[in-house]
Amino acid sequence: DMKVTQMPRYLIKRMGENVLLECGQDMSHETMYWYRQDPGLGLQLIYISYDVDSNSEGDIPKGYRVSRKKREHFSLILDSAKTNQTSVYFCASSLGGGLYAEQFFGPGTRLTVL
Amino acid sequence: AQSVTQPDARVTVSEGASLQLRCKYSSSGTPYLFWYVQYPRQGLQLLLKYYSGDPVVQGVNGFEAEFSKSNSSFHLRKASVHWSDSAVYFCVLSSTGGNNKLTFGQGTVLSVIP
Numbered sequence: 001d002m003k004v005t006q007m008p009r010y011l012i013k014r015m016g017e018n019v020l021l022e023c024g025q026d027m028s029h030e031t032m033y034w035y036r037q038d039p040g041l042g043l044q045l046i047y048i049s050y051d052v053d054s055n056s057e058g059d060i061p062k063g064y065r066v067s068r069k070k071r072e073h074f075s076l077i078l079d080s081a082k083t084n085q086t087s088v089y090f091c092a093s094s095l096g097g098g099l100y101a102e103q104f105f106g107p108g109t110r111l112t113v114l
Numbered sequence: 115a116q117s118v119t120q121p122d123a124r125v126t127v128s129e130g131a132s133l134q135l136r137c138k139y140s141s142s143g144t145p146y147l148f149w150y151v152q153y154p155r156q157g158l159q160l161l162l163k164y165y166s167g168d169p170v171v172q173g174v175n176g177f178e179a180e181f182s183k184s185n186s187s188f189h190l191r192k193a194s195v196h197w198s199d200s201a202v203y204f205c206v207l208s209s210t211g212g213n214n215k216l217t218f219g220q221g222t223v224l225s226v227i228p
Binding site: 042 | 118123146148150155156157158159160163165204208215216218219220221
């Protein structure tokens with residue numbers, strides 16, 4: 001069953017705390033992505049990973065970092081979370097990172113930073 | 115630079131009625147266009163995609179979209195909507211001038227009323 005999973009689904013943190021969002025996929029896709037979704041803004045790309053330890057900044061990388069040590073796992077880390085990082089975060093994966101590669105999305109993590 | 119505009123933030127239609135969701139894009143390269151759907155509390159799922167050839171592409175669940183290069187548009191249509199079509203619909207652009215990244219529209223919230 002082709003699937004992208006995200007943990008946790010809901011998270012509440014205080015400003016200044018560290019946050020770890022985890023993503024897994026069982027399709028052996030090389031390319032994985034982290035997005036955030038805010039009302040009225042669609043999805044914005046935070047980071048893209050082309051394979052293990054091969055990561056590139058997306059459009060809004062500031063305040064985030066990522067880790068990919070296994071092809072099937074991709075983590076998003078917020079060091080010292082800020083209130084403006086309250087959002088819904090989506091992980092996605094694709095077979096290759098080409099222009100027309102279909103992306104498969106996880107169910108999202110709703111993060112609230114107080 | 116590339117951009118996507120979905121001019122209608124919300125659309126409400128009656129069950130059984132026809133539907134058109136509008137999408138306009140701007141791209142400096144060859145565009146590759148997608149429509150994704152997001153059901154409540156879920157990730158995004160691909161409805162259909164256009165790469166080249168026949169400007170009318172068929173997708174899942176009776177959806178189709180028509181690409182127009184002259185109008186820079188990629189409108190989504192369905193002949194007869196069902197209540198289960200209520201969701202958020204995203205028009206998405208990838209292009210040869212966009213560094214292999216997806217650009218998302220703001221999304222259109224579709225409500226189907228009985």
